[in-house]
Amino acid sequence: MRLVRFVAVRAGFVAVASLIGLFFVLPLLWLLTAPFNAQATLRVEWPSPFTLRNFGDVFRNSFAIRALFLNSILQAGGTMLGTAVIATLAAYALSRLQIRGRNVLVYLLVLFSSVVTGTAAMVPIFLLLYYLRLIDTHLGVILVLTGGLLPTGIFLMRDFVESVPRSYEESALVSGATPWQMFRDVVLPVLRPGMMVVAVWAFVNAWGNFLIPAILIRSPEKMPAPVAIYSFYTEGGTPVLTLISAYSLLYAIPVVVLYLFVNWRYGFRFFGGIKGGGR
Amino acid sequence: MNRGSREDGYIVLQGLTKHFGSVVAVDRVDLAIAQGEFFALLGPSGCGKTTTLRLIAGLERPTAGRIFIGGRDVTDLVPRERDVAMVFQDYALYPHMTLLENIGYPLKVRGVSRKELVARVREVAEHLKIEDLLDRRPSQVSGGQQQRAAVARALVHEPKVFLFDEPLSNLDAKLRLEARAFLKHLQREVGVTTVYVTHDQAEAMAMADRIGVMFAGKIAQVGSPLDVYREPATVEVAAFLGNPPMNLIPGRLEGGEFVGPGFRIPLPGAPSVGEAFLGIRPEHLRLADHGELGAIPGRLYAVQPLGPEVLVTAQVGEATVSVRLFTEELPRLGDEVWLVVDSARVHLFDADGKRLR
Numbered sequence: 337m338r339l340v341r342f343v344a345v346r347a348g349f350v351a352v353a354s355l356i357g358l359f360f361v362l363p364l365l366w367l368l369t370a371p372f373n374a375q376a377t378l379r380v381e382w383p384s385p386f387t388l389r390n391f392g393d394v395f396r397n398s399f400a401i402r403a404l405f406l407n408s409i410l411q412a413g414g415t416m417l418g419t420a421v422i423a424t425l426a427a428y429a430l431s432r433l434q435i436r437g438r439n440v441l442v443y444l445l446v447l448f449s450s451v452v453t454g455t456a457a458m459v460p461i462f463l464l465l466y467y468l469r470l471i472d473t474h475l476g477v478i479l480v481l482t483g484g485l486l487p488t489g490i491f492l493m494r495d496f497v498e499s500v501p502r503s504y505e506e507s508a509l510v511s512g513a514t515p516w517q518m519f520r521d522v523v524l525p526v527l528r529p530g531m532m533v534v535a536v537w538a539f540v541n542a543w544g545n546f547l548i549p550a551i552l553i554r555s556p557e558k559m560p561a562p563v564a565i566y567s568f569y570t571e572g573g574t575p576v577l578t579l580i581s582a583y584s585l586l587y588a589i590p591v592v593v594l595y596l597f598v599n600w601r602y603g604f605r606f607f608g609g610i611k612g613g614g615r
Numbered sequence: 616m617n618r619g620s621r622e623d624g625y626i627v628l629q630g631l632t633k634h635f636g637s638v639v640a641v642d643r644v645d646l647a648i649a650q651g652e653f654f655a656l657l658g659p660s661g662c663g664k665t666t667t668l669r670l671i672a673g674l675e676r677p678t679a680g681r682i683f684i685g686g687r688d689v690t691d692l693v694p695r696e697r698d699v700a701m702v703f704q705d706y707a708l709y710p711h712m713t714l715l716e717n718i719g720y721p722l723k724v725r726g727v728s729r730k731e732l733v734a735r736v737r738e739v740a741e742h743l744k745i746e747d748l749l750d751r752r753p754s755q756v757s758g759g760q761q762q763r764a765a766v767a768r769a770l771v772h773e774p775k776v777f778l779f780d781e782p783l784s785n786l787d788a789k790l791r792l793e794a795r796a797f798l799k800h801l802q803r804e805v806g807v808t809t810v811y812v813t814h815d816q817a818e819a820m821a822m823a824d825r826i827g828v829m830f831a832g833k834i835a836q837v838g839s840p841l842d843v844y845r846e847p848a849t850v851e852v853a854a855f856l857g858n859p860p861m862n863l864i865p866g867r868l869e870g871g872e873f874v875g876p877g878f879r880i881p882l883p884g885a886p887s888v889g890e891a892f893l894g895i896r897p898e899h900l901r902l903a904d905h906g907e908l909g910a911i912p913g914r915l916y917a918v919q920p921l922g923p924e925v926l927v928t929a930q931v932g933e934a935t936v937s938v939r940l941f942t943e944e945l946p947r948l949g950d951e952v953w954l955v956v957d958s959a960r961v962h963l964f965d966a967d968g969k970r971l972r
Contacts, residue, residue: 384755488797499704501749506701506703507701507768508720508724510674510701511695511700512695512725521720525709526710
């Protein structure tokens with residue numbers, strides 16, 4: 337009886353897990369097959385006839401290619417850099433300074449950022465950038481994206497900073513280092529894996545963001561890929577699936593490459609930035 | 616007693632005080648440490664000894680008082696202007712640097728050329744017998760080797776003062792004994808004034824030229840290990856030093872006698888102060904078969920053979936009394952034991968814990 341029940345439970349678990357897995361795998365399978373299909377539909381099917389012409393067509397769309405390989409890289413890269421650097425400095429300050437109500441401040445930051453973002457904040461953000469003359473600039477997009485990601489980024493970074501023993505910094509100071517030397521030589525290298533996690537996370541978020549560049553960027557030559565993908569719609573508004581799938585595949589590659597690089601170089605860890613490297 | 620005048624000390628603390636909020640960590644400490652001296656700050660955890668060390672290093676700013684090193688007022692100087700070196704309890708070796716880079720770091724920040732840096736690190740590393748490990752990271756060497764690397768980093772720029780913050784507490788018992796001898800030998804050899812913080816009285820006794828015993832932010836006594844051991848200034852110091860520590864039996868001093876629970880010990884010339892403590896080290900007691908004059912009656916509690924000696928504990932009134940017998944034989948004892956005091960070795964403290972004799 338027991339064995340039967342055990343098998344039944346296991347079988348049920350495997351079935352449910354497979355179903356959930358299938359649900360997430362299907363779109364990926366489509367993304368890997370459709371770009372090579374001369375007559376792609378919304379179904380997952382073996383490419384027939386197999387072709388690379390879709391990619392040729394995509395590369396002839398210079399607007400979309402510029403959006404992907406210049407504008408998106410600029411905007412997501414800038415956001416990544418800004419978020420990683422500022423989040424690290426802010427998390428360090430928040431961790432090391434003794435301010436009353438420090439933890440409350442950090443939680444409020446994260447809470448507010450998750451409540452007041454996206455669509456709700458779009459009008460004030462647009463007005464703010466308008467008065468700053470940052471509408472239709474890469475910098476404007478980078479600042480808005482960075483601002484939106486910073487609270488969570490600081491929150492993520494704080495765990496890494498907290499795990500750095502104070503004695504590292506104190507020993508550097510007693511060894512004769514200036515505060516800046518101490519930060520550069522001792523704190524930053526130890527925090528690097530954490531910074532990489534936050535950087536990749538920021539890059540992925542900025543890379544996939546549609547709303548903010550769609551509203552802030554006016555001229556076509558500055559639009560990033562998520563906006564430019566609309567150039568693969570016919571004038572009637574129907575998506576050209578062959579081209580959209582090919583463009584989407586190209587669009588996915590940088591993120592995968594970045595993830596693989598950071599994982600190879602630093603390894604992803606979300607807590608305890610220095611575990612294993614320490615004593 | 617060599618406390619806090621600027622002439623007779625290399626490191627001088629004057630009225631040094633540190634508050635953390637409402638907590639007084641260090642309370643008006645006056646201290647003078649001579650040049651080349653190995654000075655141990657000893658006390659239980661939370662007594663302020665580490666804070667005192669951090670004040671000397673410049674890692675904390677004093678609430679009040681002055682600090683002098685080599686005649687120079689360093690109270691308001693940042694750590695790097697004090698020319699001290701510190702070995703931390705967790706060694707604080709940087710995980711992303713090799714031992715070479717770790718040990719050379721104090722030279723690097725002083726702008727020493729790479730060539731000279733490598734040469735000087737090699738020299739120190741050879742001295743400490745870790746020269747083969749210089750390419751490794753801290754995580755790739757043993758605890759004892761990490762400790763040597765931390766000491767090497769402190770040595771390499773030839774500081775005026777060494778500060779040690781419980782550097783042996785992360786080593787296992789066997790390594791600790793080795794490292795104790797090694798550090799003491801090294802300090803003698805380089806002759807750098809050293810302040811060594813520890814809660815281990817045996818470590819302080821074994822290594823230091825002088826010991827300062829701290830309780831609750833104050834220095835209770837300063838003296839050579841033997842002075843502090845033989846003539847503890849307070850009940851707290853008496854109870855902190857020795858293993859096992861001094862036995863303390865509460866009672867009354869009156870008419871040239873100490874009156875304890877069920878016994879009287881004649882002590883000619885002792886002041887009649889009323890309530891008092893009788894202190895006696897475990898090695899200054901012996902066991903007797905019968906009640907002798909002045910013997911203390913007790914109930915046997917435990918007999919612990921330790922190899923070269925036997926430790927006997929007995930219950931005397933409310934107090935637990937230890938006796939050290941320098942014998943390998945287990946004594947045959949009944950429930951009732953009699954403890955005979957070597958009255959020349961008796962310590963007396965008044966009700967406030969101050970030493971009477």
